[in-house]
Structure formats: C-alpha cells, structure tokens
Amino acid sequence: MFRILLLFIFVTISNVCGAQQMRIGLLRSITTKTVSINVNEGKYIVYGDTTNLGVLESIIVQYKSNGVGITSNGVLKVYKTIKIVQEQSNSSIKITATSPSSKQHFYNDNFEITQGSKGLTILNLVSMENYLAGVIESEGGGGRHLEYYKVQALMSRTYAIKNAKRHSKEGFNLCDGVHCQAYHNKLIHTDKIMDAVLDTEGLVLVDENNSLVTSYFSANCGGQVCDASYVWNTSLPYVEPFVDTFCIHTRQATWETYVSKSDWRKYMRDQFGVTEEIVGSQLYNFTQDERKAFYIHPSLGIPLRDLRQKFRLKSTYFSTKLEGERVIISGRGFGHGVGLCQEGAMEMAKQGYDYSQIARFYFHNVSILDAKKQAYFNQIEVIEE
Secondary structure: OOOHHHHHHHHHHHHHHHHHHEEEEOOOOOOEEEEEEEEEOOEEEEEEEEEEEEEEEEEEEEEOOEEEEEEEEOEEEOHHHHHHOOOOOOEEEEEEEEEOOOOEEEEEHHHHEEEOOEEEEEEEEHHHHHHHHHHHHHHEEEEEEEHHHHHHHHHHHHHHHHOOOOOOOOOOEOOOOOOOOOOOOOOOOOOHHHHHHOOOOEEEEEOOOOEEOOOOEEEOOEEEEEEOHHHHHOOOOEEOEEEOOOOOOOOOOOOEEEEEEHHHHHHHHHEEEEEEEEHHHHOOOEOOOOEEEEOHHHHHEHHHHHHHHOOOOOOOOOOEEEEEEEEEEEEEOOOOOEEEEEHHHHHHOOOOOHHHHHHHHHHOEEEEEEOOOEEEEEEEEOOOO
C-alpha cells in the first residue's frame, strides 16, 4: 500500500509540472472595482463570454452587480467572463486598478476576469516558467548571483506545486501576495532569472519520504534559522534551528525601533494579564541570545509572534530594554526566519556555493528530484499489500 501511495505522489508531482500553467489571482490585496488594461507587448484578442470583441488596445473593466462590464470606444457591455488571450508568445499587458487606485503592473500570457463576491476576480493564466521568473524578481530583486536565482527557483517551484490548491475554492491556484508568493510583475529587469528557471526546470525539493517539502523562505534569519513550531505550532523534521553566519553582515541583519512604555504595558496587561506586579522590570527588559518562542518565559504565554504582529516588528528575534518612557526593541533579521534565508543564500552564492549546496544547507536530509523524468517513476515497483 505504501508503494502505491508513493507512486501516486510522484505521478501527481509530474502531472502538475507537466501542465505548465498556473492560475494566479492578481491584485488580491485590494477589492478591485475597476481596472484599466492596455496591451504592452505582442497581440491579444478580447472575448466577452464566447463573443470575439476584437484586438486589445485599451479597455476599462468594471465590477457590476450582474457581471463584468467592459468599456471600449465609449460603449459599455456586461458579460459573465472576460478573457484576454495572447495571439503571440511572450505577449504582455499592463493592468492598473483605478478604483481603488494602484500602481501599474505588467504580466505575461493569458487572463480571465469574472465577478467576485465584492469586486473583480482577475486571474493570470501563466506558464510555470513565466510565473516563477516574476516571483523570483519580486522576491529577490536584480543583481544577484545565478546560483541564488537557481535555489530561489527551486524553492518557489516546490512551493507552487505543493500549494497548487491553496485557493481552489476561489477558482485559482495561488494569489500574488505574501500569503502565497510575491508576484508583483512579469520578469522585467533581470534576464539571468529566466536562465535560472530554465536551468532548474522541473526540479523540486523532497524530504526523506520523497514528499514535497514545505519550502519556507524569508528575507533574513538574523543569524539563526527558526524552528517552524515557533511560528506555526508545527515542527518540520527537515527544518531545524541552527546558526547561520552567512547573513549576519547583510542589509537586513539588524534593526531597532521603540514602543512607548504605556502602550507596551497596556498590551501585556490587556492581552496576557501580565503586569509589573507579576514580573517586575522583566516586563520591559528581555534578552534573546538564541531564538525563542515566548517572551520572558513560556509559562506566561506571550508568543513572540504576537508581539511582532501587534507592534509590526521585522522579526521575532529581538531583545528589549527600558529607556525612560520608551521600550527599545533591538532586533535581528527580517521575516519569520524559517527555512531558506534569502540574504544568507545570496551570500553563499557569492562565495561559490552552488544552488544544491545552498538548498541542503537550509533544509536537512532532503533531495532534489527531477519531477519531469518519467523514467524515474517507472523504476518504482508497485506491489499491492
């Protein structure tokens, strides 16, 4: 039975990779009522339901109570679905939300727009390669070493396949925000990123059971990778806390901010019932030499992740001290700190490590699997038990 299940997992991975198209929800951070859409490169045809509305130049799409409104040449028509289909490969469009307003975004491939519960549902039907290239540039920016881009491609592809049903109830695979993976635009500035995507085509990261890993990554771990249970209450065998010296001198390695003493005291009292009468000066003075899950002591039940969220801190890896009427917060790193440290990975790539070495540094007892090689799957013996 176990071997049958294992084969099913492998074939499922292969099928998703082979599909080569993702449905990505765009502009999900706002309730989009109206967007302006213009052709950026190539050629597109616009369809309203099954009606060919002609070649795309510039259109306005609006949320309507009875469907999706499209205005072209001053004429408004309403449809259930608007489809924008490329006539030439590597075509792209420019999308700008006008109600509410947003900056312009550029995307490759095809599009589908329908009526959501409160606003437009805008989907980018994009190839895996174009999606990953956009994600990597959004997440890591330009000017990085090729091996960093390769390991980020490995992480992002693994994440995309493992979480392909995350938004299935809404009719798409993944969203464009940090809830899934940042996907702000198509690849614009860094051709090297597409080289990395193609060089690692089909490759995913798997654990000892050949299951896709949960490929967490964050901007900077602050010098110590975090146990996943500190953030999400669940440990992962391939993500263990360890010291990472590759990121400690990078841009986001340290930070400092402050909170007023009164705001800090009020939150501790109202949210957790912890006061100066209970813990004395420890309420404001806390040292975190190694990553912890709780403030002061676990028995008090003050998760560091809650403090991070409440006071909008860059990470949970921080110490505090009281200076007058302010609580000074001195922190390390940026993000949750679980899994791949992006700035650490960038530094490793600069020092000559290849993408597979970087991946295995941050994830323990893992393998890189070419999910598109059917010959590998055919080697698995299927025995019913």
